[in-house]
Amino acid sequence: MALPLNRRSFLTHLGVATVAVPLSSALRAADPRIRTADVCVYAGNAAGIAAAVAAAREGRRVLVIEPSRWLGGMTGSGLVHIDWGRSEAAGGSAKKILKDGLTDPQYRRMFADLAKEHGVEILYEHRVASVTKDGATITSLVLDHAPPDRFGGPIAQPKVAGAVTVSAKVFIDCSYEGDLMAKSGVSYTYGRESRDHYGENLAGVRPPLAVYSIDPYVRPGDPRSGLLPLLQDHTPGPLGSADKLTMGYGFRWKFTLEKNQLPIDPPDDYDPFTFEVYRRAFTQKLNLNGRRMRKLGEYEVATGGIHYPGAGNLSRSLIAPTVFGCNAAYPDGDWPTRSRIWKFHQDFLRGITHFLRTDPSAPAKLKERAHVAGFDPGQFDDTSGWPHQLYVREARRMISSYVVTQKDMEGTTDPSDSVGLASYGVDDWPYAMHPLDGQVALQGGDYSMLYLEEKYRGIYKIPYRAITPHERECRNLFVPVCCSASHIAMTSIRMEPVWMTLAEASGVAASMAIQSNLAVQRVDYAQLRPKLRDLSIKLDRPTFTAKTAPQKT
Numbered sequence: 001m002a003l004p005l006n007r008r009s010f011l012t013h014l015g016v017a018t019v020a021v022p023l024s025s026a027l028r029a030a031d032p033r034i035r036t037a038d039v040c041v042y043a044g045n046a047a048g049i050a051a052a053v054a055a056a057r058e059g060r061r062v063l064v065i066e067p068s069r070w071l072g073g074m075t076g077s078g079l080v081h082i083d084w085g086r087s088e089a090a091g092g093s094a095k096k097i098l099k100d101g102l103t104d105p106q107y108r109r110m111f112a113d114l115a116k117e118h119g120v121e122i123l124y125e126h127r128v129a130s131v132t133k134d135g136a137t138i139t140s141l142v143l144d145h146a147p148p149d150r151f152g153g154p155i156a157q158p159k160v161a162g163a164v165t166v167s168a169k170v171f172i173d174c175s176y177e178g179d180l181m182a183k184s185g186v187s188y189t190y191g192r193e194s195r196d197h198y199g200e201n202l203a204g205v206r207p208p209l210a211v212y213s214i215d216p217y218v219r220p221g222d223p224r225s226g227l228l229p230l231l232q233d234h235t236p237g238p239l240g241s242a243d244k245l246t247m248g249y250g251f252r253w254k255f256t257l258e259k260n261q262l263p264i265d266p267p268d269d270y271d272p273f274t275f276e277v278y279r280r281a282f283t284q285k286l287n288l289n290g291r292r293m294r295k296l297g298e299y300e301v302a303t304g305g306i307h308y309p310g311a312g313n314l315s316r317s318l319i320a321p322t323v324f325g326c327n328a329a330y331p332d333g334d335w336p337t338r339s340r341i342w343k344f345h346q347d348f349l350r351g352i353t354h355f356l357r358t359d360p361s362a363p364a365k366l367k368e369r370a371h372v373a374g375f376d377p378g379q380f381d382d383t384s385g386w387p388h389q390l391y392v393r394e395a396r397r398m399i400s401s402y403v404v405t406q407k408d409m410e411g412t413t414d415p416s417d418s419v420g421l422a423s424y425g426v427d428d429w430p431y432a433m434h435p436l437d438g439q440v441a442l443q444g445g446d447y448s449m450l451y452l453e454e455k456y457r458g459i460y461k462i463p464y465r466a467i468t469p470h471e472r473e474c475r476n477l478f479v480p481v482c483c484s485a486s487h488i489a490m491t492s493i494r495m496e497p498v499w500m501t502l503a504e505a506s507g508v509a510a511s512m513a514i515q516s517n518l519a520v521q522r523v524d525y526a527q528l529r530p531k532l533r534d535l536s537i538k539l540d541r542p543t544f545t546a547k548t549a550p551q552k553t
Contacts, residue, residue, distance in 0.1 A: 323348055
């Protein structure tokens with residue numbers, strides 16, 4: 001029999017942050033299923049908190065909606081190393097907050113403390129279900145109560161549909177997926193544009209990143225027997241053509257060899273044949289960690305991407321903490337689809353760990369490390385050691401009046417409404433693991449520093465127009481994370497410091513739009529610019545001479 005809920009336990013049941021921040025006077029006087037704010041920020045990742053704090057400092061009442069139970073997104077879920085690019089491009093709150101060496105719990109506490117300090121309210125465990133608009137203006141959101149599962153992943157179906165309605169004057173979508181943007185009727189895309197679409201020579205289908213001498217069929221040499229597990233039935237289009245594939249996702253796992261570890265148990269339906277592609281690679285002593293395909297006398301020098309202990313990106317290789325191509329349905333998928341993809345990644349790690357521990361083909365070094373490895377209990381102890389954020393490197397991308405492209409990265413453009421700088425190179429990851437001429441190939445994915453204009457050294461501007469949708473589509477929404485960019489540009493933009501900077505600018509501009517009762521597209525940039533400079537956000541590209549060496553943070 002369910003116990004009766006008092007006011008505090010009822011709010012906690014709905015996921016409202018009743019302890020971290022004080023309830024507003026409006027909430028105390030109203031139905032807790034109806035929330036109001038000046039600015040509503042969707043997602044409490046690093047960008048979301050940066051946007052919320054910026055708006056709160058301008059005197060606005062701010063509500064953050066966070067689908068999970070944790071703040072910080074990837075910055076509190078295993079990111080470890082912060083990728084900055086050129087130090088000359090870094091500024092704003094990101095420069096002050098993000099530091100290498102902080103643990104995930106420290107980051108999560110830091111973001112919670114920032115929210116509390118600035119009176120930002122947090123609504124946890126809710127995700128957007130629908131958006132109500134009056135013409136091109138969002139009036140309210142309907143949220144489902146959908147607490148994450150015991151491993152931190154999203155559940156397929158909400159616990160309470162339509163649990164809360166949120167009204168605000170301006171909304172900021174800081175989610176990695178762009179869900180609020182999509183449900184608001186804003187134009188977007190995902191996948192890879194063709195070379196011709198924006199005139200980008202790096203765009204579209206790329207040559208294979210690597211090809212491995214592994215037979216891809218269940219019965220070697222017999223395509224009729226079907227593909228090995230984990231491979232996709234994919235045939236790449238012509239080089240430079242468009243597709244709807246998305247670079248690989250994964251988790252930033254935290255392992256330890258210490259005794260007080262959390263176990264990594266195999267999935268209930270573990271089947272060793274799932275990992276047959278790796279068994280064949282191990283048996284042949286192939287190099288899985290590079291572009292070349294060659295035999296090795298000692299396999300341990302090329303263990304690929306699974307290391308114990310360890311954390312981080314690991315490797316763009318066949319054996320890695322993800323299965324490239326398995327997340328193609330994620331960007332535009334519903335929550336049952338996304339929940340399945342999260343669980344697939346978790347079961348993959350559970351399964352391959354058991355495979356490395358027990359299969360005779362596994363190299364001795366990997367077998368030894370996998371056998372004693374477990375999750376670090378100090379990082380994600382409330383989810384049995386599993387990171388609570390899937391590393392969504394790229395999902396949807398808005399299409400607005402300005403689309404950031406490879407031309408911006410090359411330094412050949414100079415938009416006049418800069419709200420931040422970016423400087424990272426093309427950091428792309430493979431898109432599929434598929435058969436190719438009787439072997440196994442990884443489709444595309446590469447890394448390169450890209451700049452044509454020597455004087456800018458890869459530092460480029462991101463304009464205000466790239467974080468605001470077309471006015472005809474939505475007048476009171478900012479999209480700083482899934483901003484208006486091509487796929488090639490997003491491989492560079494997609495760094496937490498850049499997203500934080502764009503979000504911080506969004507928070508300031510949101511307050512200005514409210515103050516002047518304007519559509520966000522009509523905020524006076526001449527007035528916004530000095531406000532951003534006061535926050536130490538860098539807006540202008542430095543120029544380098546032959547004697548000026550670019551710096552990296």
